[in-house]
Amino acid sequence: QVELVESGGGLVQAGGSLRLSCAASGRTFSNYAMGWFRQTPGKERDFVAAVSGSGGSTSDADSVKGRFTISRDNAKNTVYLQMNSLKPEDTAVYYCAADSTFFRLIRNSRLYDSWGQGTQVTVSS
Numbered sequence: 001q002v003e004l005v006e007s008g009g010g011l012v013q014a015g016g017s018l019r020l021s022c023a024a025s026g027r028t029f030s031n032y033a034m035g036w037f038r039q040t041p042g043k044e045r046d047f048v049a050a051v052s053g054s055g056g057s058t059s060d061a062d063s064v065k066g067r068f069t070i071s072r073d074n075a076k077n078t079v080y081l082q083m084n085s086l087k088p089e090d091t092a093v094y095y096c097a098a099d100s101t102f103f104r105l106i107r108n109s110r111l112y113d114s115w116g117q118g119t120q121v122t123v124s125s
Contacts, residue, residue, distance in 0.1 A: 002025065003025045004024055004114055004115065006106075006119040011124065017083060020096075029099065033053055039095065046092075050070065052102060054102075071106075079096060091121060091123050096118065111113075
């Protein structure tokens, strides 16, 4: 398994931006597709975005389309989530996850192999 550590969360006003980072270690990073999910108390973990191992393919949830961008730098073993035009409803704990099937983009959290510890994002109105 790959080990994942998220960073970059915080408090931001509505309309602002944040960039989350997820640093990976332990395996060849490009062998993993990567995803971002988010979770609020009492709810299931929701898909946000995913990127293939090469970075050539991405998938976004409809709720973030046009506002959030997932990308990766395989030389740095890091995946990013650029979040623009943030809304209060984006408030959640954000998790990155690794899928050992590097070419697919999946939205089912149960199919990911490794998870980070999460980083809190709070958007004030």
